Amino acid sequence: MAELVLTAKGLSRRFGGLFANKDVSLDLHRGVLHAVLGPNGAGKSTLINLLSGDLPPTNGQILYRDQDISGWSPDKRSRAGIGRSYQRTNIFPAFTAFENCRLAAQSRAPRALRILSKAQGYADLAEAADRALEQAGLAERRDMVASTLSHGEQRQLEIAMVLATRPSVLLLDEPLAGMGSEESQAMVALLQKLSPDHAILLVEHDMDAVFAVADVITVMVAGQVLESGPPEQIRASIAVQEAYLGGGESDNE
Template identity: 70%
Template sequence: MAAEPILRTEALTRRFGGLTAVNDVRIDLRMGEIHAVIGPNGAGKSTLTNLLSGDLPPTSGRILFRDRDIAGRTPHRISRLGVGRSYQKTNIFKPFTVLENCRLAAQSRAPHALRILSRAERFRDLARNAEAALELAGLAQRADEIAANLSHGEQRQLEIAMCLATAPTLLLLDEPLAGMGATESARMVELIRALGRDHAVMLIEHDMDAVFAVAQRLTVMVNGEVLESGMPEAVRASPAVQSAYLGHGE
């Protein structure tokens, strides 16, 4: 993977009082590459995602996205630069229809969002982007359902579809498989693999089978620090990783 990283962190650190949740982390994310981040609970994976998406400001360090330091910018600014994220805990607009969830996501990219007297449905391009995202995430036939009525797995798919409707270049996926059944998981893995071809993807996941099935690069975090990073097979073979994490038979 010779491509230049689209996102690169330098000495990224986040402290909560006395606890250092993310400590001196360096990570590179590249276009067309799925970079999985694994580690035991409390390793700092979700905090890392929150730092990259702007949901949390870092205590110190830099986040270079396309060579621009975005550390500490607000989530909406980072989102507009082309960084989309999904949440570990399903985070959707439950009272709205599935399509409206994605239409709103697509609208965030539209310059006419502040036109207050035109009907939202008039903007066909938004609906098309939303439908395309639903199609990609495999939810097209559920478009008119109220999001609250979707199964857990479908809500996870919607989470990703909303993210896609904003047309991001970098996807931060925080445990997309959490709580999914086997069939749903298999579909999601396929989706992630497909997205990895034309996006940069950071995948946080506990499901090791899924991780080794799709990841081209693997980073192991323990106690807020990067323990090992590299090609999945090399990382898997690393003695430090074996003893600290994988060795426990997950």
């Protein structure tokens, strides 16, 4: 049985009288890629924001390795091993790919702003940055300024920055957004490479990519879980087909 890393129990988030998420429960296991699908306004991005700590839940509980982290800040969750990416690429465009990853690694080091004065500390950060770039398939782009990378490579760099913090959980919000076919294939290959060593929650609109990489798919509608199960179950579900597969293409909630 795969290791249970992160659990959401009865998670709800209300804005005034509207529930963006209502009684959402799911489990994230190491080595299991768990995708979340749903039409516009389904609450997918809200769910990631709740799990990462960017939004506090109105009700419900989030457990990380059996510890209640529902009240933890985003920074504390990140330091504990919960990493996330965003719908919009979040990098330092004027820095090289290596410098971006080194900064991410530095944020996890003790006395982060002072450790660079120590030779061993610098070497450790450089090693973590290079390892993350290698994992993300960007080793050959190490010394390129981030703004000169292609859109797909910038998305890979954002994931590399997350990897530099050595997370056990990856919360990925539409990592394939805006990519062409070749770049999408590269990202799918990266997700497959990362899956064995991480618990991954993937929000994505590229249906082909989702069904190619997901081990478990949860479908959300109007902030609630409609159905959850393996890809073949979701593909065959009449309720899912009616609610989503013929629906919209973008999610900005």
